Amino acid sequence: MAVTRSAVKKAPAPVRENPLNLFVWEGTDKRGVKMKGEQSSKNANFLRAELRKQGITPTVVKVKPKPLFGGAGKPVGPKEIAFFSRQLATMMKSGVPIVGALEIIEGGQKNVRMKKMVESIRYDIESGSSLSEAISKHPVQFDELYRNLVRAGESAGVLETVLDTIASYKENIETLKGKIKKALFYPAVVIAVALLVSAILLIYVVPQFEETFKGFGAELPAFTQMIVGMSRFMVSWWWAALLIIIGGLFAFLFFFRRSPAFQHLVDRAILKIPVIGEIMHNSAIARFARTTAVTFKAGVPLVEALDTVAGATGNTVYEKAVHRMRDDVAVGYPVNMAMKQTALFPHMVIQMTAIGEEAGALDAMLFKVAEYYEQEVNNAVDALSSLIEPMIMVIIGTLVGGMVIGMYLPIFKLAATV
Known part of the structure; x- marks a missing residue:
């Protein structure tokens, strides 16, 4: 019995949650110099392996404790979105891959909410989503106009130019x-x-x-x-x-x-x-x-x-x-x-x-x-x-x-x- 294509319903793709956590680590490099820092990872073992690849012997790897006050961070405003767009456009024009650019932007964020949002966007893109699909999950920060412009830029193959235009637009507004x-x-x-x-x-x-x-x-x-x-x-x-x-x-x-x-x-x-x-x-x-x-x-x-x-x-x-x-x-x-x-x-x-x-x-x-x-x-x-x-x-x-x-x-x- 033949089955028509229209009769076959595709199962919805499972929604992957972002499992990354923020860790603080301490260690020594090959010269014995003590180092420390912060990095997101799935778990402590993954982070230890990543640090060893970089020539660092980890001594302490633990989840970063949440502060008692101000842990949620301040709301992400239009100025931060404009700066995010400018940074992303500049790095993409310089030849930096979008995932790498997002990782750099994420590492430079002091606002906890902004950091988590960029981390979520990066993880969605690593999972196969486009930038327009990734930012669509954050409609409060990225309005309909922003999403439409990014989608148009992706379709025309000029995403970095569109992002630069968006940054100028938001700064002027x-x-x-x-x-x-x-x-x-x-x-x-x-x-x-x-x-x-x-x-x-x-x-x-x-x-x-x-x-x-x-x-x-x-x-x-x-x-x-x-x-x-x-x-x-x-x-x-x-x-x-x-x-x-x-x-x-x-x-x-x-x-x-x-x-x-x-x-x-x-x-x-x-x-x-x-x-x-x-x-x-x-x-x-x-x-x-x-x-x-x-x-x-x-x-x-x-x-x-x-x-x-x-x-x-x-x-x-x-x-x-x-x-x-x-x-x-x-x-x-x-x-x-x-x-x-x-x-x-x-x-x-x-x-x-x-x-x-x-x-x-x-x-x-x-x-x-x-x-x-x-x-x-x-x-x-x-x-x-x-x-x-x-x-x-x-x-x-x-x-x-x-x-x-x-x-x-x-x-x-x-x-x-x-």
């Missing part, structure tokens, strides 16, 4: 993010400190003045009465105010992360804020242009590239616009026309995209767009920093200085009547 965070973080912290100081004054300082004012026997100015009323409220209900603030922050973060509609509403509102909105617009355009250029240059089809790029813009308004562009391009529209229909991209970006499409150099033109708008973000952030400093002084002066003036108004009034 992280620099851009850092600029925006710097622009928003400083004023937020200063205003938070000003509010905290104001709350302390209302709870602890103003009540002392209120006791003094009772001995005057005169009616307090309206402004002073307002501050005293705020102080009484804070003394009695400070815990409720604190709960409302904390609850409001938690509620905002909860809905922002879990409700696409709320996130879209917040992102749209941010884009309309003076100065800040312009920075966010330029940032989204820069990230869109650079990400699209990188994916298109790596050989990813344009429709698939736009699908991946949408989530990299950093704003749901632009994300929806890019999804609409993807649908338009999929049915035959040029990119510049699809871009124009969103009513989000400036005329210059649309025209440069059109020129790039006509010349067959879309990726090169988009790289130029990205560089221009990244510079615009840098200039806007520098200008914002200069603008924010006097505004912060005004806010702090209004909050703290207003309360000080309000407390001394009755004293001035009393002095005027004497």
Whole structure:
């Protein structure tokens, strides 16, 4: 009885777990010089044999003890992934095999989590997996865009070039993010400190003045009465105010992360804020242009590239616009026309995209767009920093200085009547 191929089901390949452990060892070389170090191995006997091959006589081989604190290591961030990509690309371009390159990178890691991740990737590649398959097991650290680019690089036989491009891309994106965070973080912290100081004054300082004012026997100015009323409220209900603030922050973060509609509403509102909105617009355009250029240059089809790029813009308004562009391009529209229909991209970006499409150099033109708008973000952030400093002084002066003036108004009034 003949059995068709379709009827034969292949058994799934067994998933091999990484059995490597980290050992510390001590020994002597052929000259009798004492040596020590750390190395991953399946077990102590394998490591002893490996050390003997290297001309080292091991005296101590034991599993490295885990530290009591900080043993898990810090989370692997985008900057570490960018540095990993740069190192891997550089060594592969120099002719180092990928497994050897990963082993070198692994040995230089101080972050425990990063070290384990690189070790896992190396072991998967030694077991026959490709780099794209190995990094797919770490989707938090290697997002869809990274995996797609690596897969395209492997297919085209230019993996080291793609890794170098990814490293440059991530470095530029992280620099851009850092600029925006710097622009928003400083004023937020200063205003938070000003509010905290104001709350302390209302709870602890103003009540002392209120006791003094009772001995005057005169009616307090309206402004002073307002501050005293705020102080009484804070003394009695400070815990409720604190709960409302904390609850409001938690509620905002909860809905922002879990409700696409709320996130879209917040992102749209941010884009309309003076100065800040312009920075966010330029940032989204820069990230869109650079990400699209990188994916298109790596050989990813344009429709698939736009699908991946949408989530990299950093704003749901632009994300929806890019999804609409993807649908338009999929049915035959040029990119510049699809871009124009969103009513989000400036005329210059649309025209440069059109020129790039006509010349067959879309990726090169988009790289130029990205560089221009990244510079615009840098200039806007520098200008914002200069603008924010006097505004912060005004806010702090209004909050703290207003309360000080309000407390001394009755004293001035009393002095005027004497």
